[in-house]
Amino acid sequence: MKKKNLALLLIMPFLVALFGIATIKTAFNVIDNDVVRINWEYKDNELFELNRSYELTASSVVADSRYPASEGNRLVWEVENADDDPEPHATVDTDGHDKWFLRGISTGKVTITCTTEKRNVTPMTMTGIIYTGDAFVINTEVSGSGQNVDPTIYFGEYDLYGDTKSQAVIKFDITASVDTIMDGLAVDYENTTDNVEVDLANKTIKIKNAGEEMSNVTIVNESLGISTSFPFKIVKDGINVYTYEDLMYCTNASEEGEIAVLRRNFESKANAEASKANNVTIFGTDKDSGFNFNEEVYKFDTTYNSEYIDHWNEFVKTETKYKPVEKTLIAGIRVQKDFYGNGYTINLHNLCFPTKYTSIDGENYYEPGENDLFKGPKPFYLLGDPNNMPLVTAFGQDNVGMYVDGDNITVNDVKVKNCDFGLIVQNLDSTGTVLEVHGDNDKIVNSVLSNGKNVVRSFSSNNLKIENCILSTARNFLLMVGSNKYEKNPDEAQHTFTKLNGETVTCTIDEYLESDGDKLLGYFIAGFADPGTLLGIVLGEGGTLPTYPKETVKAALHSLQKALARSDKISESDVDGSADVKDTIFYRSGVASIGVDTMFNGPFLYNNKPSMIETILSLGALAGMFDQIVPTFPPNVAGSSYPVTVNISGNTRFFDYKTLNDWDISGLIDQNISELVKSLDLGRDFDITIDDIFPLKAILTDVAKKNNYIYTAGGSEYLNIPVAFYGGGVNLSKVTETELLTSGLTEIKDVDLLDSYLELNTAPEWGKLGSLLGGGGSLSDIVSDSAFIQYIKEVLTKTVTTVTGFEAFKFQFMTIPDGLFDTESGKPLTPDYKDLLKKA
Amino acid sequence: MLALLQKDFKLIFAGGKVGNWRAVSYALNVLLVAMFITVETFVVSGVLGKLRSYDRAPLAFLSIALFIVSVLMTVICLVQAKKLFFNDKDMSNLTMMPIRNAQIILSKLFFLFLFQYVMGILFTYPIIASYASIFNRSRKLFYLGLFYPLLSFPFECGIALILMYPYKMIGDFLKKHPLIQFIVAGIFVFGLCWLYSRVLDIFVSLVAGGNFNSILSADTLNAMINARKFMIPTTWLVEIFFENITRTILIQLCISVGVLLLGIALCVITFNYLRNMRFGYRAGRVKSGKFKPLSPVKMLFKKEFTILFKDSGNLFSFTGLLVVQPFLVYLIISSLNTIFSSGVFSYYVALLPTFLPIIDILLAILAGLIIAQGANSYIANESKNIRLIKIIPVDVFTQLTIKMALPLAFVLASELVTYIVLFAFGCMSISTAIFGFVLTLLIQTIFSLISMYEELRIKHDSPRSYFLSSTFSYLIPILYSAAMIVASYFGINVYVAYIIGLAVIIASGIPFVVRLKSRMVNLFGKLEVVN
Helix, strand or coil, X not given: CHHHHHHHHHHHHHHHHHHHHHHHHHHCCCCCCCEEEEECCCCCEEEEEECCEEEECXXXXXXXXXXXXXXXXXXXEEEEECCCCCCCCEEEEECCCCCEEEEECCCEEEEEEEEECCCCCCCEEEEEEEECCCCEEEEECCCCCCCCCCCCCEEEEEEEECCEEEECEEEEEEEECXXXXXXXXXXCHHHCCCCEEEECCCCEEEECCCCCCEEEEEEEECCCCXXXXXXXXXXXXXXXXXCHHHHHHHCCCCCCCCEEEECCEEECHHHHHHCCCCCEEECCCCECCECCHHHCCEEEECCCCCHHHHHHHHHHHHCCCCCCCCCEEEEEEEECCCEECCCCEEECHHHHCCCEEEEECCEEEEECCCCCCCCCCCEEEEEEECCEEEEEEEECCCCEEEXXXXXXXXXXXXXXXXXXXXXXXXXXXXXXXXXEEXXXXXXXXXXXXXXXXXXXXXXXXXXXXXXXXXEEEECCEEEEEECCCEECCCCCCEEEEECCCCCEEEEEHHHHHHCHHHHHHHHHHHCCCCHHHHHHHHCCCCCCCXXXXXXXXXXXXXXXXXXXXXXXXXXXXXCCCEEEEECCEEECCCCXXXXXXXXXXXXHHHHCCCHHHHHHHHHHHHCCCCCCCCCCCCCCCCCEECCCEEEEEECCEEECEEECCCCCCCCCEEECHHHHHHHHCCCCCCCCCHHHHCCHHHHHHHHHHHCCCCEEECCEEEEECCEEEECCCCCCCEEEEEEECCCCEEEEEEXXXXXXXXXXXCCCCHHHHHHHHHCCCCHHXXXXXXXXXXXXXXXXXXXXXXXXXXXXXXXXXXXXXXXXEECCCCEECCCCCCHHHHHC | CHHHHHHHHHHHHCCCCCHHHHHHHHHHHHHHHXXXXXXXXXXXXXXXXXXXXXXXHHHHHHHHHHHHHHHHHHHHHHHHHHHHHCCHHHHHHXXXXXXXXXXXXXXXXXXXXXXXHHHHHHHHHHHHHHHHHHCCCCHHHHXXXXXXXXXXXXXXXXXXXXXXXXXXXXXXXXXXXXXXXHHHHHHHHHHHHHHXXXXXXXXXXXXXXXXXXXHCCHHHHHHHHHHHHXXXXXXXXXXXXXXXXXXXXXXXXXXXXXXXXXXXXXXXXXXXXXXXXXXXXXXXXXXXXXXXXXXXXXXXXXXXXXXXXXXXXXXXXXXXXXXXXXXXXXXXXXXXXXXXXXXXXXXXXXXXCCHHHHHHHHHHHHHHHHHHHCCCCCCHHHHHHHHHHHHCCCCHHHHHHHHHHHHHHHXXXXXXXXXXHHHHCCCCCHHHHHHHHXXXXXXXXXXXXXXXXXXXXXXXXXXXXXXXXXXXXXXXXXXXXXXXXXXXXXXCCHXXXXXXXXXXXXXXXXHHHHXXXXXXXXXXXXXXXXX
16 A cells, blocks of 8 residues: 555656646636747847856746746747857757756857747847957947847937937947956047047947948957947937937927937836836826826828718707717827837837726726727718717728828838737727828838737828738738728719619619619518518518519629729729738738728618618617617718729738637627617517628638638637738729748639528518517517517628628638648647848 | 466465455556556657657657566566565465476466566557557557567566576575665665656656757657667567568567576576475574663664664665655656646646645645655554563553654654755745645644554454544545635635645544544553464
């Protein structure tokens, strides 16, 4: 017994671990809680003595501090020569757990990097000098970011003192291996450019002018024969941004804009307070009363179609119980001139992230509070009261973190994120677009943009270049392109339409929709074209509802959509916006990496047809079941969008595999139907989701499965959608590829909602409905009828199409998971953020 | 023949237990084997999975794994063969019976074969099956795997039989030289600990996903591939079974059978020699020495000390373990801490903050208890000397206190060092170590008292019951730990958990203390004297 007990004890660690393996997934909801930031206290340049071992220390911050970091998030260190010497100057070793050691093995310059095993976090880098004997290094007083993608360190020509610009002064420190080195230091004027003035006593470098190319300061200790250089580039007319006031001066407060050169991270209050580094400050003015961004942000009117808002605001002038909708959008930073990030971060969390939260099952779900400025995108169209739980909302333009406003602007080497949102993507709903481009010939290079509803939005901007960037973590799209320009339908134009009986008729759209078109749409959404016949059946007077061939109905609907498309005016060559995406990584979208937008352009937006919708919604109010939930039906608010082009090239990759479960379009269209039904107190709840009224997910999944675009691994089904052509109006936009190294992009596939909708034919027993009504049956009896419920859902589904339009959505998939999927673990691979450094 | 096999079965498997305890013991055996196979399969599959992309490395690892099993099987065979062939009592009984020598030896060899085959299947088949399934080998390999122990048996058994007599001689020698025995036992136990630590290291790196790749450097892989050719006879068997190379079958069979025949020859010679020796046995002279008069209390201490440190059985189950306990417990706890601080396992630590400290303390307590069990046969150890302890002029309380105090003091000292080591090497915080030691001290003390109570109740027809001591020492700490881990989920403070632990141990131990105190003299008086 004693020996067996001992054996049991010895086997205990194995058993406990195996028990852990067996139970971990049932015991906990294991989530991919990745490291989002690495912190350290090293300076840009550090000294390491030859043959001495140094423990390397850094800490990491995970997305949700309540959970441990998931597998692959341990910190790893790497070292490589920063000079051309083929022999390594240093090695890094680990004790196998979390301790890392650097050991210099020959003198020289090395680059030391800290990242995670998964490598999906911006790595921290520094330059290490492996020395023997005497050595010293120069560092700026305010530390560098440690996250430069562009290896050049930039300084602006000017510093700001209040609102006054003056020649910049760079404060620096010298670290020496022994103190005595400091006594013999002098400026090496031969190797110091003459556009700077070095004051060794005060340790300052004064910028006299921008100079031609690179500037350099060399300090020497002649008696010891050692020297150190400090190369940098001075940006002509650039202003060094050390404070939030400096940032505002260069951006929002400036009418023409200033060239900004970041010299600090601008973080959220929480991150800044947690940081010990001297290169971190808060984004915003943190007063006792909290932040007051209202006076600091840049406000501009939406550039997207705002006809619905205009109509609504006209409507509320007479219906004073409703409130108007502002057309104004907000930008955290308005960039009008070049922007040099130096690898620093701008985190607009305190401006963009909502403050009001509800806790459900221990998870916090956020929504905009009363004083929050970011309240979600403007409506493009909606049914209901925009200020009070509208039934369905299609979104227009959103608020923006960084608004690049103007032509020929370059944004270089900056990290911008709208928030730290944890792990619940729904919390990104009102956080806005991370970076929006409004101008031609703009460039976004060497940057990491993340965490917003959409990450980059470019509408009607020509020749946008996105190069060597990472766009990551969007609720909807990582890059959303489209045009603000559209063509409305002239009333007088003649078109040929197909009728339900298959005959054709030539007339104006208005004429068609007033008669045959209205019947067509009524039949399409509700299964009957003649309400009178239906009423007879319901009242028990007999009669039958006619049915029509699906092909005829489809042809008729397409003839209507074709008439709305303005093909007379818009062709593929009428491009209103173009973007060239090169060597860029797309990582983790909610819907697709690139969204190519076209405006919703269904007949209901043209003149509120089918009239049945308006009638039903109004009848409900007349019957006293509910208040007028749709106070106004604005006509003719949409049109056909102009096309745009996107070209992808180089080593652009799409790390965007997601499970079918995670593919979520609820950020595209907002709906509150379930809440409305709840408020009616019908005796039961309808559980209606966006997938019920807009079943794009189910139909897309079918298409993907039929074409083998679904990748199954580890018991889950994954899909990767690099490009989505989104919107039910005509979409003439193009996505092209030039010298693209990525393989596996499929041809573009149509996902035709209409085909699926025409298969829906559930109909309640109208006679039974009549007897229920006539026999004193209650409303709850009716809504308890499963066929009736299904019918209502199908009506709602098809109604949405009369708003969006009948054109097929188009998707491009990724088939080959090589390099994007870890087949062994059955999980998608994550990008190596260090790759950006290689291409800068 | 059947009767002989039945006798040998009893010789190997019969313990001193009766009734339910025997059933528990068998169940525990089965459980242990099942656990071993689970762990073995996990480790082998894990390593093979990591090695699949390296050329020749999987077969090299397979050879090493099977070679380790082969060594283990040889050691088991050696121990079992010694038990079968050189058991004094068995030899005396057989000498008196009209059974031919050849029959005796054949029956023992056959029993050895059966035993080795069953054990061989248990240890080798998971390895073979893991390989076959990871590398998608045909079903034939799953079937052929059943024959692997048949082919490995001759060599392993031959070596064991060759070594059997030297092994017995060394054992006899060590019994006569306690100091050398102590040193050898120490080296042996430390050696086992080292081996254990290596296996644990590989396991942890597999589970925690940490530095396994650093273990598999190019040098290691090359060394492994080069070492394969020395793994005789495993390397031949691997060629036959996994590479379908049949040219070595004959060589392998010849060498293996040759070794087996040599072993059998030596076995027959030594068996006959020892059997004949029994006829000419004469008691040797008893060593005379100087007698130093000591006080009765000192004498009793000396006697207990002698039992603890000179008895060869205690050397491996108590004294040796006392010495290695800090190292062993450190290995176990640090590996568990590593596992539960990495990857998804860190969920346990993040969401159950007291999980690791409680588990660490539990393991330290259990280790101490298992070691203390090695020296808690306070009365049973006396055997025929019970008569003496009943008549010597030392009061009962003093005698029993001395019996308990000495092993308890050694265990607690070892535990103290263990907690210091755990704290010093960062496995435990200072507060965990202090509370852990206090909990251990309480449990060990109460465990000793209960054990003494159980020992005093031993009767001629009623062997010692371990129910109370086992319940108290294992069940209560395990239940307490489980309850505290659950409570941790609801946010219980770790210090509150410790205090609850102290209260639970004290409250559950008090009845035993009171009971022993009130009945000690009475039970001692009723102890039966064995003639």
